[in-house]
Amino acid sequence: xxxxxxxxxxxxxxxxxAAAVYRAAxxxxxxxxxxxxxxGVTVVFVELDNTKVELLEPLGENSxxxxxxxxxxxxxxHHICYEVPDILAARDRLKADxxxxxxxxxxxxxxxxxxxxxxxxxxxxxxxxxxxxx
Amino acid sequence: xxxxxxxxxxxxxxxxxAAAVYRAAxxxxxxxxxxxxxxGVTVVFVELDNTKVELLEPLGENSxxxxxxxxxxxxxxHHICYEVPDILAARDRLKADxxxxxxxxxxxxxxxxxxxxxxxxxxxxxxxxxxxxx
Numbered sequence: 001x002x003x004x005x006x007x008x009x010x011x012x013x014x015x016x017x018a019a020a021v022y023r024a025a026x027x028x029x030x031x032x033x034x035x036x037x038x039x040g041v042t043v044v045f046v047e048l049d050n051t052k053v054e055l056l057e058p059l060g061e062n063s064x065x066x067x068x069x070x071x072x073x074x075x076x077x078h079h080i081c082y083e084v085p086d087i088l089a090a091r092d093r094l095k096a097d098x099x100x101x102x103x104x105x106x107x108x109x110x111x112x113x114x115x116x117x118x119x120x121x122x123x124x125x126x127x128x129x130x131x132x133x134x
Numbered sequence: 135x136x137x138x139x140x141x142x143x144x145x146x147x148x149x150x151x152a153a154a155v156y157r158a159a160x161x162x163x164x165x166x167x168x169x170x171x172x173x174g175v176t177v178v179f180v181e182l183d184n185t186k187v188e189l190l191e192p193l194g195e196n197s198x199x200x201x202x203x204x205x206x207x208x209x210x211x212h213h214i215c216y217e218v219p220d221i222l223a224a225r226d227r228l229k230a231d232x233x234x235x236x237x238x239x240x241x242x243x244x245x246x247x248x249x250x251x252x253x254x255x256x257x258x259x260x261x262x263x264x265x266x267x268x
Contacts (some may be wrong), residue, residue, distance in 0.1 A: 001160055093161070126209035
């Protein structure tokens, strides 16, 4: 069912500093910062040869990464995103398997303009999993 | 400097259960469990289309993931591994940049039989980073 690893999202308290770490120290190709107010984050994309890392800083009130950063003030890996060909089929298979889909269970349009769902960390080895239909 | 994302390592308290989650619920290609006593872990490889996830369970005493699981009993993302073409050049560049390399700073032979180094999470957005020479 899952295909490519679409991205690993790293929540950071200071996006400019995090982007500099990836650009200067690790020598990666790093995008400009992009504000995504609908998603409550500002993002920098780190383009690797086979996938990407997304550095996320909270934007506005009720950012979905605010509570994570309260618990992890230095930042850390927030979620992992896997690609699926059919997100409704994926959801139905997961629910039949007893896994919990977050929210109302309906896909939302994610930060890349594609349908996404988030799965409960307790059902996935303590890891918040995003599924993205590609 | 960094090229491909080699793997994301997820520490888990129950490897058999974690492998079943990835195999059955997420429909991924999952290897048999492989004991790596020199590295203090038993590993299952989840082969994705572009990279892999490694599910790690502690093996023996002094496992390098034991303290992580004490703090995160349900498991979670433990480290992220980036490939570099020349690990000594990477290390020297990082040290010149002020980043802390863990241990004595000399590459060790990692779980894939290749030279690896680990970088201090405090210098990398709260994320434990492994570099692997490929």
